[in-house]
């Protein structure tokens with residue numbers, strides 16, 4: 001009994017002193033935010049685990065202004081200067097809780113790597129993401145898009161869950177580019193068992209939240225169900241075997257895909273600059289996750305918004321069908337300059353950003369000045385696309401889907417955008433490595449779809465709002481039922 005009293009007293013004393021320190025003596029104590037969030041870590045973690053954090057952070061910015069204290073040592077910033085001041089610096093790294101590696105994995109990936117290893121990875125991967133290389137992937141990408149179009153055309157008019165079909169497409173493509181093997185989802189019309197393991201973002205947020213409590217984190221290896229670890233190891237094993245098969249396949253040695261570029265880079269560089277086999281495997285997995293779910297979100301977002309906004313839908317259809325008389329004319333090069341298509345993509349990435357949540361970085365040694373404030377080493381600064389892109393300081397009528405705001409001759413002075421606030425792919429050394437690939441895929445697929453088909457929603461509108469969906473780093477997407485008809 002006495003021991004219990006001692007333990008409770010210690011916990012109470014610890015919480016009380018933390019509260020007093022965090023509220024009155026912490027270097028961030030003068031920044032505004034709700035009392036419990038300023039005092040303790042758990043409110044922001046609870047919002048994250050409930051799938052509400054970006055929405056909550058947005059409402060806090062509306063109440064408290066451009067800088068909000070969202071945890072004792074963490075600020076969220078919607079001042080547009082923060083993008084460049086944080087993300088263009090190589091020494092601003094993700095806090096340790098956000099770059100953890102799965103149990104049993106020794107290699108780093110782009111997300112977990114310290115600055116020097118990260119720079120080595122980006123150098124080794126850069127040939128695979130040059131404009132020239134991306135253009136060389138187009139025939140492979142086009143093959144998958146043609147399969148998707150054939151599948152839709154086969155039963156159209158019909159209703160499809162486009163979340164599933166976009167998922168099949170993006171996974172097949174990135175699997176082929178990174179592992180030299182497709183997941184064959186499009187051909188089979190079914191998801192791959194492996195994909196559902198990769199898309200356990202909810203579980204990943206739980207694992208991250210636990211990292212904030214080292215005592216509980218230490219117990220994780222003992223309390224994690226064996227089945228979960230087995231599933232994870234199967235994923236790594238599948239990746240290992242696919243990459244081995246690809247390396248040993250003589251016929252594919254000159255193939256232009258992401259893996260091919262990395263293998264050629266290794267061949268032509270000293271060991272100190274190369275990526276090890278384990279590093280290639282872990283990074284390939286990272287790119288498979290980063291290069292599929294993000295694109296699925298963006299494509300679903302575009303379809304959701306266009307079907308919900310008939311005048312924007314019509315403007316896009318007119319642009320595509322008046323530019324192209326035959327499908328053969330549609331290519332990466334011919335879709336790139338289309339103004340309305342690009343405006344739709346920007347507006348989609350603003351209202352349905354594939355990474356809506358806080359991107360956190362720790363202030364490096366020596367401190368740093370961001371958004372006019374000086375911060376000491378270790379302070380965590382976060383920028384989140386959702387509250388940044390929903391801020392009326394940066395976008396007029398921010399909740400409205402209005403691709404016209406991105407056109408030079410919008411004809412509506414009330415629609416504006418602040419380009420300095422808009423980095424849906426982030427920027428700098430940790431910015432999205434796949435940005436050009438993503439833009440190629442989005443432009444090409446949307447152009448092909450709107451060239452071939454007409455779309456609408458089954459009940460004349462969706463009975464749910466995009467931003468009702470929960471967010472676990474990315475959106476937990478509801479099925480997107482769409483009527484697909486061949487164009488008249």
Ligand code: HEM
Nearest residue numbers: 110287290291294298354355359425426430432433434438
């Ligand atoms: C619309 C599509 C996409 C969007 C909006 C997007 C957005 C982003 C953002 C915001 C980041 C920075 C995350 C952070 O700093 O925490 C990022 C990083 C990354 N993205 Fe993308 N992405 C997209 C597509 C892709 C594709 C197609 C790939 C394929 C390879 C990819 C691979 C990656 C990787 C590997 C990183 C980590 C980069 C690093 O830390 O050096 N992404 N992406």
